[in-house]
Structure formats: structure tokens, C-alpha cells
Amino acid sequence: MKLDAVGGGELIVIGENIHTTRALRRKGRSIVDNNGVESVAYTDTSGVQRHLPIPEFFKERQEYQQGQVKHVMIAVNAAMSGGNQSAEAMTYLRQLVDKQVGVKADFLDLNVDEISWKLEEQKAAIAWLVTTIQEMTELPLSIDSSNVDVIATGLAAYDSTRARPLLNSASLERIEALDLAKEYNARVVVTAAGQSGMPSGVDERVQNASRMVDAALGKGFALRDLFVDPLVFPASVDKVFGRHCLDAIREIRKKYGAEIHITGGVSNASFGIPGRKLINEVFLILAVEAGADGGIIDPVLSNPAEVFGMDRSSDAYQMAEDVILGRDEFCQKYISAWRKSEVGEAR
Amino acid sequence: MTELTDIVNETIRREIEEYIERPDEVERNVELFARIRPLMQEISAALIEGDDGTVDRLTKQALDEDIDALEIMDDGLIAGMGIVGIKFRDNFIFVPEVLACARAMKAGMTYIEPILSASGVKPLATVVMGTVKGDLHDIGKNLCIMMLRGSGFSVVDLGVDTSDDEFIDAVEEHKAPILGMSALLTTTMPNMGKTIEAFIDADLREDVKIMVGGAPVTQEFADDMGADAYGKDALDCVAVAKGFVSVQA
Numbered sequence: 001m002k003l004d005a006v007g008g009g010e011l012i013v014i015g016e017n018i019h020t021t022r023a024l025r026r027k028g029r030s031i032v033d034n035n036g037v038e039s040v041a042y043t044d045t046s047g048v049q050r051h052l053p054i055p056e057f058f059k060e061r062q063e064y065q066q067g068q069v070k071h072v073m074i075a076v077n078a079a080m081s082g083g084n085q086s087a088e089a090m091t092y093l094r095q096l097v098d099k100q101v102g103v104k105a106d107f108l109d110l111n112v113d114e115i116s117w118k119l120e121e122q123k124a125a126i127a128w129l130v131t132t133i134q135e136m137t138e139l140p141l142s143i144d145s146s147n148v149d150v151i152a153t154g155l156a157a158y159d160s161t162r163a164r165p166l167l168n169s170a171s172l173e174r175i176e177a178l179d180l181a182k183e184y185n186a187r188v189v190v191t192a193a194g195q196s197g198m199p200s201g202v203d204e205r206v207q208n209a210s211r212m213v214d215a216a217l218g219k220g221f222a223l224r225d226l227f228v229d230p231l232v233f234p235a236s237v238d239k240v241f242g243r244h245c246l247d248a249i250r251e252i253r254k255k256y257g258a259e260i261h262i263t264g265g266v267s268n269a270s271f272g273i274p275g276r277k278l279i280n281e282v283f284l285i286l287a288v289e290a291g292a293d294g295g296i297i298d299p300v301l302s303n304p305a306e307v308f309g310m311d312r313s314s315d316a317y318q319m320a321e322d323v324i325l326g327r328d329e330f331c332q333k334y335i336s337a338w339r340k341s342e343v344g345e346a347r
Numbered sequence: 348m349t350e351l352t353d354i355v356n357e358t359i360r361r362e363i364e365e366y367i368e369r370p371d372e373v374e375r376n377v378e379l380f381a382r383i384r385p386l387m388q389e390i391s392a393a394l395i396e397g398d399d400g401t402v403d404r405l406t407k408q409a410l411d412e413d414i415d416a417l418e419i420m421d422d423g424l425i426a427g428m429g430i431v432g433i434k435f436r437d438n439f440i441f442v443p444e445v446l447a448c449a450r451a452m453k454a455g456m457t458y459i460e461p462i463l464s465a466s467g468v469k470p471l472a473t474v475v476m477g478t479v480k481g482d483l484h485d486i487g488k489n490l491c492i493m494m495l496r497g498s499g500f501s502v503v504d505l506g507v508d509t510s511d512d513e514f515i516d517a518v519e520e521h522k523a524p525i526l527g528m529s530a531l532l533t534t535t536m537p538n539m540g541k542t543i544e545a546f547i548d549a550d551l552r553e554d555v556k557i558m559v560g561g562a563p564v565t566q567e568f569a570d571d572m573g574a575d576a577y578g579k580d581a582l583d584c585v586a587v588a589k590g591f592v593s594v595q596a
Contacts, residue, residue, distance in 0.1 A: 062565040062566055063565075113532065113563075114533055117533045117537055117563070117568065119534070122533070122534070145534070146533070146534045150534070173483060193483055196483070197506065198483050198484065198485065233486065234486065236441065236442040236446075237443075237446070237490070271442075272441055272442030273441050274441060329447075330397065330443040330447040331443040331444075332443075332444075335443070
């Protein structure tokens, strides 16, 4: 298994498709009128066209009114509630699992933070989701939350006779998450977040991540149990962000050698700009080149088997690389190319 | 009635025609730009295009022509930024393009600000801004601060992971009439409510208008927490703050 291989050069994919934050555009082609019911159109695992209705409660929410359909949130809610759409919602969740399995994801990352802002509801949802998804796949799960209590609840629900889970994430601001990982024999994502703020450059990223790695090693974790996330920030906000992250990857790889895993939330790179898929994919390519061996990605949208075959001499690739490396001021060239449909999907 | 053709500047005419969809906003902008002098329209147009060099040059030229600094700020810079805000809200432009416009705004404000403060013109208001307790995310908050400063507010930035006491002390120390709180995580959002309660307990709630924002925050949540307003993005944050001090957004 590539998880235990040393320097195997194979990408470790943490599939992020089962996140309650995931959204579809209401105006996009996935949202259709199905006999008078506004629904999310999808194909189930056996290739049949199906429809997940958008429930009334969601239509009253601001996300919907601003043009977004949080389809995973809708599915988790409907499946958990056991109402008349619960079978459809289960089918929806199943295809999210199966499609990621089909493109060889290594972990399925589960995040229910947006199901509610109430901690008790988040805990109930993660426990339910962990159990439900484990009934659908043998793949190990990555339990992801910004709250350690939610992660603890998810790990407690995890069937530990299966492959070891991944805890996403521990950092200096919540170093106690390492003990939680130890307790549940989990692998762990350690981020470069500081004790009281986000890292501002390469050195701070490397220092914060190193303190976490060293703390984990002190608690008996092996290097290959650790996934360092150097934190990917949006290229649209500051042109130095891309390089900071990539340079930090290089230094961490140099410092800890081949065994440690280096990953990251790749889609953060493209926040705030259109044509996100291409930016994400080029960022992944550059991250791997810098020494990362994995990513927290949507492997169905960006199948690694295809991403790494991208023509790097193409104009589109070059433009995306320029955005990430800070050579396209205010992303002007990239956005202008997107408007002419030269990169990525048209509006 | 004022018509689009009453606006001299071609760029401004095109911007209104192509990007402004709501009738009330069209009307307001047509009236505004038809009223202001051509040089102010040119400054607005350059700002909308994110052309900081031209804004710099035209602002200097306007001052050399003895145009009042306040007029340049209101009719040149802020009027242009109004159109930028509408385009961003309606998804015609994106974050980096707004940042380019903000840089252009700053190019103009560099000349305007010292003149205004020397002549005793006060900032619109002081806004205390911070990310709530337990949350280390500051990119969105920093965008808000940049836009607020560009629009004539004075901002006290408390950074991230801000405690109730830090918010309260800063509002008191700076006699700030406005407080802005940001959260990126659903798990830290409820801390907005706790801070608002702390203001009530300290008997200061009536003295300050509180606005909240951040990716998972909604109007409904803001209402539940007892905030005065919700801003959906950095430009909305400016509109809300202006609403608090009764300035036309």
C-alpha cells in the first residue's frame, strides 16, 4: 500500500467531496427542474440519471438566495432525518463515495461543520456520517473539523477494525488533537497554523509545522503517520502566497526526508478567481514537484491520473502557473483569458 | 429626468449600461455621474479600471486645479468604488480585480488624506475590527479593513483570536461607534454572540453598532446573535458601516 511505501512517488489523495461546504451554482447545469421540483441532477453508481430535490428549508437559507446549493449538506440532512427523501439522499451520498473510490482516493475526508453552527448537531452529524460511510466503503476516513470535540466524536464512531483513520487536523493552537490521534491510533494531519495566528511566510510555516512534527514524534508517531499541511492561501489575495507554500513544502521535505507525507487543501489556492479547476490542478502539480506527495482534493473533478498528464507547454498551463507563482499581477491575464473562455469552463 | 447620455465620460456610461442591473441603482448612478464634473468622472473611470497610475496623475491634477479634496474623494474615488462594489456583488468581477481598484483608490487617497486631516476633516468614523475568539483566519477581515480605510473610515485592527475584553477595551479606548467581527468557522461563529453579550453585560451595547461577517455567517445568524447588521463581503461591509453613520453607500 502506498501509504506505507517510502518515497514511492505515488500521490496520496484525500478526497474532499463529502463536505457540507460543497456548493453547486443554482444557475449551473446540475440544478434542474424535475417535474416542477428544483433538484440536483446526478448519476448514481450504476449510471442512472437521478434527482435529489432541494428541500424547502434550504430555499429559505441565504446560501440559496445568493445562488448556491449546498448539495452535500442537503443530502446529509435528508438522509439523517429519515424523511421521504432519505433513500434518495442515501443514493446521493453513495455515489459521492463510489466515484471517489473509482478514481482511487486513499482517504475520504468527512466534514460536517456547516450542517449547523450548534456543536451538538455537528457531533450528531459526524457520528452518523462516519458510521454510514463506513457501511459503504472499506476506505479509511479522514475526520475533518475545525473543532476537536467534533473530531473526537467522529473518531469514537469509527470502526477501528478497519484501516487506520486520519485526523484532520492538529496544530499548535490545538496540540491536544495529537493525543486524540494517539488514543484512536489515527494518522494525523499537522498544519502550519501558529498558536495565535496564521503563518506569515516560509520560515514561520516551517517552524510551526516542525514544532508539530517534533511533538508528534515525541509522542511516538512514526514519520509516515504524519501529513504536514503547510497551509495553502488564495493566490488572488496576495501574490506571494503561492510561493510561500511551495517553498515551505520544499524545506519540510528536505528537513524530514522521504517518509513524512506532505499534503494541503489545494482548492484554497483558487479562492476568489474564476477558472478554479485549472489553478487547483496546476497548484497540485507544482506542490508535488516541490515535494508534496498528496493533496486534499476533489479527485472526481481533478482526477490525478489525468492532471499529471497536462500539457505544461500550453498557454493555459502557463497562465495558471503565473497566477500561482505571483507573476500575473492581480491575476489580470488569467481572468481576461477566462472571460474569453481560453482557460477553464465559460461563465 | 436625467439620462445616461447626460454623462460625458464614455467609460462610465458603458460601465453603467453593461454592469448595473437594478433600476434604482442605475437611476442613482446616472444622477450621480451626470452631476459631477468630467474630471471626477475620469478619476472614477480610472479607478474602476484599476489604473492606479492614472488615478494618481488625475488626483494631483484636480488638486492643482484647486478642486476641493473632499469633492475629489466623494465624486472621484468613492463614486467609482460604488460601481466596483456593484460589479463584485453581482459576480462580474473577482477578488483580485477589486484589490486592483483598492490600490487605485489608495493612490488617490495618498494625496487626499493629509489635506483632509490638516483641514480638520474627521474620518467618517472609527471602526474596531477583529476575528473572534478561537479563530485565526484573517484574510477576509483584512480585505474589509482595506476597503473601509479606502472609503474614509479609521480602523483599529485587533487581529485574530480576539477576546471579549480586547473588543470592549478597544471600543472604549477609541470611542469607536462601530465594531466589526469576523469568523470563518462554524465552530467559532457563536463567539460573536458571546462577545455581544459581554457588551450588554458591560452596559456598552447601546454605544456601539455591531456588524458581523465571514463565510459561514448569514443574516439569520447575525439576527440570532443580536448583531445590528451582517455584511456578505468586504464591499458590503463598507456599505453597512456607511449605513451606521448615515452616509449614502
